[in-house]
Amino acid sequence: MSLTESEKNSDILEALYQIVQERKQLGDGEKSYVKSLFDKGLDKILSKIGEEATETAIAGKGGDRDEVIYEIADLFFHVVVLLGYYDLPPEKIYAELCRRFGLSGIEEKASRTK
Numbered sequence: 001m002s003l004t005e006s007e008k009n010s011d012i013l014e015a016l017y018q019i020v021q022e023r024k025q026l027g028d029g030e031k032s033y034v035k036s037l038f039d040k041g042l043d044k045i046l047s048k049i050g051e052e053a054t055e056t057a058i059a060g061k062g063g064d065r066d067e068v069i070y071e072i073a074d075l076f077f078h079v080v081v082l083l084g085y086y087d088l089p090p091e092k093i094y095a096e097l098c099r100r101f102g103l104s105g106i107e108e109k110a111s112r113t114k
Contacts, residue, residue, distance in 0.1 A: 013080060013090045020084035037081055045085055048078045 023034035037045050052075040059067040083090065103111075 011090070013076070016077065016080050017083060017090050020081055021087075024084055034081060034084075038085065042085060045078065045082050049075070049082060052078050 020034050023032045024038050026032060026035045037048065052071065056068070056071040056075050059071040080090070083093070
């Protein structure tokens, strides 16, 4: 599936989330990378996030800006798969980021430990 110009200019994470949700519903005979992750379960999805986070850190240390972009895109993709696993739309994450906006990291962290 290719994105329309409108989708490219709007929220790409929301569009990706919708595709993940569609692929999650594929039948056993229909395969996609996303479907294979869901079929392998939560541990596989979490493993991919860990792998991509590590690759992102390595790319960041290496200093190649294009590699950083590629690895962060891979990390975001797998995080969206995790959101799909839990049926959590990206808006939930946006709302949490908005809640934190303007708070220092120290204040925000303290507000969660009470």
